[in-house]
Amino acid sequence: xxxxxxxxxxxxxxAEKQRDLESAxxxxxxxxxxxxxxxxxxxxxxxAYMTKRDYAQxxxxxxxAVELNPASAPAHQLLGFALLAQGYAAGAIPHLDFVxxxxxxxxxxxxxxQPAEAVSNLQAALAKNPSDPDxxxxxxxxxxxxxxxxxxxxxSTAPNSARGHQAAGQNYFDIKMFPEAKKEYxxxxxxxxxxxxxxxxxxxxxxxxxxWDKAEEQFREETKLQPGNAEAAYRLxxxxxxxxxxxxxLEQLKRSDSLHxxxxxxxxxxxxxxxxxxxxxxEHALLRVIELEKETPLAGQAYYALAGIHRKQxxxxxxxxxxxxxxxxxxxxxxxxxxP
Amino acid sequence: xxxxxxxxxxxxxxxLAQDARPKAEVVFxxxxxxxxxxxxxxxxxxxxxxxxxxxxxxALLDYNNDGLLDIFLVNAGxxxxxxxxxxxxxxxxxxxxxxxxxxxKDGSFTDVxxxxxxxxxxxxxxxxxxxxxxxxxxGYPDIYVTNFGKNILYHNNGDGTFTDVTAKAGVAAGGWSVxxxxxxxxxxGxxxxxxxxxxxxxxxxxxxxxxxxxxxxPPGEFPAISNILYHNxxxxxxxxxxxxxxxxxxxxxxxxVAFADYDGDGYTDIFVANDVTNQFLFHNNGNGTFTxxxxxxxxxxxxxxxxxxxxxxxxxxxxxxGxxxxLVTQLPHQPYVVYHNEGHGVxxxxxxxxxxxxxxxxxxxWGVGLxxxxxxxxxxxxxxxxxxxxxxxxxxxSLSYREPPLLALNRNGHFEKADAGSNVPVAGRGAxxxxxxxxxxxxVVATSLGDQPQFYLNRGGKAHWxxxxxxxxxxxxxxxxxxxxxGNQVRFATAAGSYLSSNDKxxxxxxxxxxxxxxxxxxxxxxxxxxxxxxxxxxxxxxxxAQR
Numbered sequence: 001x002x003x004x005x006x007x008x009x010x011x012x013x014x015a016e017k018q019r020d021l022e023s024a025x026x027x028x029x030x031x032x033x034x035x036x037x038x039x040x041x042x043x044x045x046x047x048a049y050m051t052k053r054d055y056a057q058x059x060x061x062x063x064x065a066v067e068l069n070p071a072s073a074p075a076h077q078l079l080g081f082a083l084l085a086q087g088y089a090a091g092a093i094p095h096l097d098f099v100x101x102x103x104x105x106x107x108x109x110x111x112x113x114q115p116a117e118a119v120s121n122l123q124a125a126l127a128k129n130p131s132d133p134d135x136x137x138x139x140x141x142x143x144x145x146x147x148x149x150x151x152x153x154x155x156s157t158a159p160n161s162a163r164g165h166q167a168a169g170q171n172y173f174d175i176k177m178f179p180e181a182k183k184e185y186x187x188x189x190x191x192x193x194x195x196x197x198x199x200x201x202x203x204x205x206x207x208x209x210x211x212w213d214k215a216e217e218q219f220r221e222e223t224k225l226q227p228g229n230a231e232a233a234y235r236l237x238x239x240x241x242x243x244x245x246x247x248x249x250l251e252q253l254k255r256s257d258s259l260h261x262x263x264x265x266x267x268x269x270x271x272x273x274x275x276x277x278x279x280x281x282x283e284h285a286l287l288r289v290i291e292l293e294k295e296t297p298l299a300g301q302a303y304y305a306l307a308g309i310h311r312k313q314x315x316x317x318x319x320x321x322x323x324x325x326x327x328x329x330x331x332x333x334x335x336x337x338x339x340p
Numbered sequence: 341x342x343x344x345x346x347x348x349x350x351x352x353x354x355x356l357a358q359d360a361r362p363k364a365e366v367v368f369x370x371x372x373x374x375x376x377x378x379x380x381x382x383x384x385x386x387x388x389x390x391x392x393x394x395x396x397x398x399a400l401l402d403y404n405n406d407g408l409l410d411i412f413l414v415n416a417g418x419x420x421x422x423x424x425x426x427x428x429x430x431x432x433x434x435x436x437x438x439x440x441x442x443x444x445k446d447g448s449f450t451d452v453x454x455x456x457x458x459x460x461x462x463x464x465x466x467x468x469x470x471x472x473x474x475x476x477x478x479g480y481p482d483i484y485v486t487n488f489g490k491n492i493l494y495h496n497n498g499d500g501t502f503t504d505v506t507a508k509a510g511v512a513a514g515g516w517s518v519x520x521x522x523x524x525x526x527x528x529g530x531x532x533x534x535x536x537x538x539x540x541x542x543x544x545x546x547x548x549x550x551x552x553x554x555x556x557x558p559p560g561e562f563p564a565i566s567n568i569l570y571h572n573x574x575x576x577x578x579x580x581x582x583x584x585x586x587x588x589x590x591x592x593x594x595x596x597v598a599f600a601d602y603d604g605d606g607y608t609d610i611f612v613a614n615d616v617t618n619q620f621l622f623h624n625n626g627n628g629t630f631t632x633x634x635x636x637x638x639x640x641x642x643x644x645x646x647x648x649x650x651x652x653x654x655x656x657x658x659x660x661x662g663x664x665x666x667l668v669t670q671l672p673h674q675p676y677v678v679y680h681n682e683g684h685g686v687x688x689x690x691x692x693x694x695x696x697x698x699x700x701x702x703x704x705x706w707g708v709g710l711x712x713x714x715x716x717x718x719x720x721x722x723x724x725x726x727x728x729x730x731x732x733x734x735x736x737x738s739l740s741y742r743e744p745p746l747l748a749l750n751r752n753g754h755f756e757k758a759d760a761g762s763n764v765p766v767a768g769r770g771a772x773x774x775x776x777x778x779x780x781x782x783x784v785v786a787t788s789l790g791d792q793p794q795f796y797l798n799r800g801g802k803a804h805w806x807x808x809x810x811x812x813x814x815x816x817x818x819x820x821x822x823x824x825x826x827g828n829q830v831r832f833a834t835a836a837g838s839y840l841s842s843n844d845k846x847x848x849x850x851x852x853x854x855x856x857x858x859x860x861x862x863x864x865x866x867x868x869x870x871x872x873x874x875x876x877x878x879x880x881x882x883x884x885x886a887q888r
Contacts, residue, residue, distance in 0.1 A: 178738045209738055210675075210701025242675075242697040244754065272643065276693070304645030311638055311686050323635065326645060 001041075005034035009041055016048060024048045032061065039069035046078055055085040066095070073099050084108050103129075107138050115146035162192035166201065173205055181205045196226050203235055207242075215239040223252075230260030234269065241273050249273040257285075264292050271305050279309050300329035367799040368713075368747065368761025368784070372792075373776075375449035378413045378439050380769075382789045384730055385421035388548045388556045390541060391488045391516070392419055393728050397469035397840030398785050398793060400774035401481045403456075404500055407879075408443040409776050409844055411785060412458075413793060414485060415439070417466040423543045428463040429489075438467060438485060447777060457502045458483075458494060465489035469770070469840030473522025473531045475572055477817040486517035486535060486840070495576075511570050511578050516541050521836025523599045523608050524816045525585075525624055527864045530572040531816050534587075534836075536594030536612055540565045555729045559615045564591035567612060567620075569630075586630045592617040596708075598655035598837035600664035601823065603685045606866060608821045611639070613650030613668050613839075623685070639666060639679040643689035648677055652771075652839030656710040657681070658694070658719050659753035660828040667696075669705025669723055669839070672739055676700040676708075676723065695748070695755040703743050704728065707771025707839040711782045715803035715850030717829055718750035722760070722796075724768030724786045724839075742767050745786065745796070761796050768794075774844020780805040780877055782848055787841075804851035804876035806859075811883040814865040818845055819884070821864035826857045851876050 001009075012027030025048045031041035042065035049058035062079040065072060080095030084104055089111035096105040106122035109115070122139040129135060151167050158164045169184035185202040188195065203218030219236035226232050237252030253270040256263070267285045274282035286302040286309075293299035307322035380396045395416040400409045417429025417436050430436055437459050441449040453459050461467055465487035472481045480496035490512040494502035506512050516538045522531040540563040549557035566588040570578035582588035587610075596613035603609070607624035611634075614620060618640040622630040634640035642648050649671040658665050663681035670676060678694045679687040691697055700723075707724040714720065725743035732739045742765035748755035766788035776783040781800035787793050806826065810819025810833055822833040826849045835845045851857055859871040861882065869885045 176736055176738060210672075210698075212698050212701075242692060242701075244692045244695050244697055246693065272692075301645045304641070305643075308638055308643075308688055312682050312688055314684070320636070330645075 001035045001038045005031045005038065005041065008034060009044065012044060012048070016051070021048055021052050025052070028061075032064075037068065039065045039072055039075065042068065043072065043075050043078070046075070046082070050078055050082060055082045058082045059086065077101060080104060080108075084111075087111075103132070103135055103138075106135075106142065110138060110142045110145060113145075113149075115142045115149055118142040119146055162188040162195055162198070164188075165191070166195070166198055169201060169205070173201070173208070176208070178205050178209050194225060196222075196229075198222075199225070200229075200232055200235065203239065207235070207239060210242075212239050212242045216243065228259060230256045230263065230266070233259060234263065234266045237266070237273065238269050241269055246273050246277060250277070262288065262292060264289050264298055267292070268298055268302055268305070271302065275305065275309050279313070282309055295329050295332055297329070297333050300326050300333065303329065367801070368759065368796040369799055370762035370764065371795050371797045373411075373441075373449055373795050374447070375444075375451065376411065376441050376793065376795075377451070378415070378441075379435075379792055380413070380415060380787050380789055381418070381436055382416040383419035384790070385419050386554065387422050387546065388554055389419055389423065389543065389546050390539070390556050390562075391466050392416070393556050393730065393789065394518070394538070395466075395468050395769060395789070395840070396787050397467075397486070397519075397770040397842070398772045398787050399470045399472045399483065399835075399842035400772045400776070400785060400844045401472045401483070401835075401842065403440065403481055403483075403496060404442065405480065406443075408445070408778070409774050410443050411441045411449065411793075412470055412472075412483060412842075413439045413441070413787065414467045414470050414770075414840070415461070416468075419466070425543075427543045429466045431463050431465055431467075432460045434459070436467075437461065438470075443776075452500070456500060457504075461485060461487070461492060462489065465492070468517060469519050470842050471520035471522055471533070472835050472842040472845070473533075473820065474817045475522060475531045475533070476576060477530065477812075479817060481818075481845075484511070484520055484522070484533065486513075486520050488516045488541075490514055491517050491520070491535065505576065508576060509578050510580070511535075513537070513568050515565065517568075518595050519597045519836075519838075519840050521597050521599060521834070521842075522818070522820060523610075523834065523836065524821050524864050525569070525608055525610075525630075526571070526628060527607065527815070527821070527866075528572075528574075529812070529814060529816050529865070530574045531818065531820060532572045533570040533578060534597055534599075534610055535568040535570070536597045537565045537567055538593055538595060538615070539563070550735075553731060553734050555731055555735070559593040559617070564593055564617060566591050567594050567597075571628075581628070585628060586632070587622060590620055590622075590632045592620055594620070595651050596653040596668075596837070596839045598653045598666070599821070599834050600655040600832040601821070602655075602664050602681055602687075604663075606862075606864075608864070611653055611655055611666055613653040615649050615651065616647055617650075618647060619650050619668065621687075633685070637685050637687050638682075638689065639687040641689070642674055642677055643691065644674075646674070648674060650677075651704075651706050652708040652723075652837075654708045654710040654721070654837050655834075656719055656832060656837075657830045658710055658721075658750060660718065660830070662825070662828065662830050664830075664832055667708055667710055667721060669700075669708045671704045671728065672702045674701065676705050694753065699746060699748050699755060699757055702738060703746065704739075705746070706769045707786060707841055709771060709773040709784070709838055709843065711773045712805075712829075712848065712850035713747070713782050713798060714749060714801065715781065715805045715852065716750075717827070717850050717852045718752070719829075720750045720758075721748040721755055722746070722771065722773070722784050723748075724771040724788075726765075726767035726769065726788065730767070730789075740765060742788075745771075745784075745794075762794065766791055766794060769839065770841040771838050772841040772843050773838070775807060775846065775848060778879065780807065804853065804855055806849045806851055806857055806874060806876055807879045808847040808849070808859065809845070809879065809881045810847065810861070811881055812863065812865075813884040813886070814867065815863045815884055819863065820845075823862040825860040826851070827854075846879070 008031035015024035028045035046062035065075040076095040083092035103125035110118035165188035172181035199222040206215035216239040222232040233256035240249035271286035289302040303326040307319040310319040399412040548554040592614040610622040612620040621634040666679040680690040710719040747760035770787040781798035784796040
């Protein structure tokens with residue numbers, strides 16, 4: 001590199017140290033003119049623009065730096081960031097990949113419609129920074145996108161398969177088109193009556209529509225297919241509970257709790273089902289909900305249910321305390337809500 | 341004996357009772373009534389003024405004391421799109437009149453609105469509900485009409501005509517009144533008046549909600565408001581005692597109201613069904629004041645501790661344990677709420693145990709009654725249904741604006757769906773219950789928006805019955821507030837309850853296979869009276885005895 005170019009480069013570095021970015025940029029630009037075949041002045045110029053957050057201006061010198069020195073990791077890294085910042089995700093990917101910048105690479109891949117790769121790279125980045133909120137956010141989005149992509153593929157390649165109908169049913173369920181969801185699940189069942197999970201999902205469509213007797217029928221069948229599935233037992237118990245079949249509900253909810261202990265929803269439902277016939281069991285279940293849930297709305301509901309039990313037992317002081325806890329948690333959750 | 345064993349004992353008694361009774365029969369038939377040509381004109385607009393979706397009431401009363409029930413229907417009014425100041429609802433036009441239909445001996449009806457002096461309910465009033473009671477103890481039922489605007493008290497002159505005595509009586513209220521009911525809160529023998537109010541709302545404050553699909557706003561968009569209690573001075577005037585009584589201390593979104601003495605202290609208590617607010621249970625302290633007890637007594641929220649959209653309410657004993665329970669109708673996604681009276685001032689939400697988890701949840705309930713439709717000795721439920729939003733299908737395809745009614749027969753405290761006589765969906769609102777054709781079987785008159793009223797005539801069966809008219813002497817003339825017991829069945833005398841409506845004041849008991857009964861009455865005066873060996877299948881009048 002010519003001596004004049006080196007001097008300009010040094011002047012630019014000095015200006016950067018004094019946070020005089022405009023002078024630094026002018027000095028680096030002169031250095032690129034004096035040493036047009038040297039990568040370093042372009043890299044420094046690009047870096048100065050990046051420091052200034054002027055990503056659009058940073059891209060041309062960084063591209064030139066990479067061209068002049070394809071092995072320069074800093075040049076690839078900065079160019080990858082600059083391109084990603086400007087929305088050129090596809091262009092950023094090879095540069096970020098080159099330097100194993102997994103976090104940014106995952107984000108670029110997500111934006112470029114490669115959710116599977118994005119999930120993998122974001123998980124790698126999270127292994128180093130497990131609590132990084134940006135990484136967690138993008139991993140969640142990548143997971144959702146991957147799920148949607150898989151579903152789209154399933155629906156386009158095998159729409160008339162049992163899984164295809166199941167997926168379509170799930171889609172309709174998500175947007176509350178219950179009759180359409182039912183139809184899809186029925187078609188899936190006609191093809192694969194023994195497919196685990198189908199009846200669990202169909203039962204939930206009936207539940208959402210308050211058709212509890214039909215929901216019960218589906219959940220019951222699911223528990224026959226999957227006797228070890230705690231969710232199926234819970235859902236069956238809840239459907240029975242909604243129909244006022246307390247004894248049967250209690251059986252199923254206890255079974256669910258034994259299969260998968262400490263599921264708060266199961267314990268809460270168990271508390272409600274046992275409130276009249278087995279108030280002591282109900283109390284234990286509801287207290288466990290409170291232990292697990294602390295101050296969530298479900299914990300508030302558990303306090304409310306406990307107050308009801310104790311009020312009936314004539315333990316009014318205890319009920320009053322529980323109602324106070326219920327009100328406190330209600331206020332806490334209402335205060336924190338971001339509703340319209 | 342523990343409470344659990346007591347409960348099992350009650351269950352055992354109930355089972356025996358069921359075994360002994362004949363198979364219950366009830367057949368409703370949707371039947372047009374000759375001479376009734378009313379249409380509830382609510383005038384829906386693109387502006388979605390909230391009042392449009394809330395009317396209208398119906399009353400079953402015998403205004404001329406000829407022994408035949410007459411029908412009073414509240415109309416709404418003409419709403420312009422948009423409304424232009426000064427705001428008028430064209431109630432002077434016959435299409436928007438409230439209507440009184442007199443029943444003739446042949447079961448047909450004659451419109452007597454104009455000759456009775458009930459035409460034109462005031463151009464600035466948009467109609468809502470109706471309460472009926474003999475406030476001056478002259479033996480003729482008087483009519484109180486609630487409005488968005490000013491309410492009207494019509495005094496029954498006893499000659500087939502009514503006189504608007506609102507100004508003298510001082511009961512015009514104002515704002516948006518909804519349901520109302522007469523009751524005697526201080527047991528002085530004169531009927532007082534309770535009026536629920538929905539929102540602090542006006543045409544100027546109106547707004548629409550929803551995004552591109554405009555619809556009616558939820559109540560939380562407008563300030564809550566207190567209800568009104570009027571004390572009857574006995575000289576034709578009333579005093580607004582809302583503040584000194586403690587009623588005004590609680591603001592809510594009041595819709596339905598019902599009365600009963602839930603704790604057996606001899607004083608009538610008040611339940612107000614509130615929309616997306618805690619329900620109100622005003623305990624009567626017996627000294628002219630009330631304490632709101634719903635949250636403490638377990639009658640404020642759903643069994644999940646969530647607020648409900650309380651609409652209509654019935655306050656009667658559904659499980660024959662002698663204590664009045666509550667059935668509150670509400671909007672979809674949660675079942676109608678049953679507050680079972682556990683005694684000692686405690687209620688527990690038992691909508692699941694009672695069967696309403698399966699009967700509701702995707703429907704919207706309004707007018708409601710707990711009546712023994714099949715005369716088997718257990719009070720059944722009839723609920724008029726229809727969503728608030730007239731475009732709800734565009735929001736949620738699983739819901740419907742128009743819905744058929746629900747008839748749920750009571751089997752030992754557990755309700756099961758039965759044929760209501762019609763699967764025709766309507767935008768149901770008000771409902772009144774009574775024996776329209778004096779055949780011993782309770783009928784239903786329901787209102788629906790933009791439509792003619794529905795008459796569900798009960799074709800009956802073979803079970804026995806007894807219908808009692810109370811004649812208070814020391815107590816109020818209507819006997820409202822009396823506790824009447826036959827066997828383990830109890831009824832609390834009232835015409836109030838449901839939504840916007842007023843029921844036949846006669847007390848109807850199904851007797852199953854029993855051909856006679858002993859009637860025990862505790863009057864509001866404190867007098868206890870027993871009438872023995874009363875034959876079944878008749879209408880009787882019981883006059884309050886002079887002694888305790």
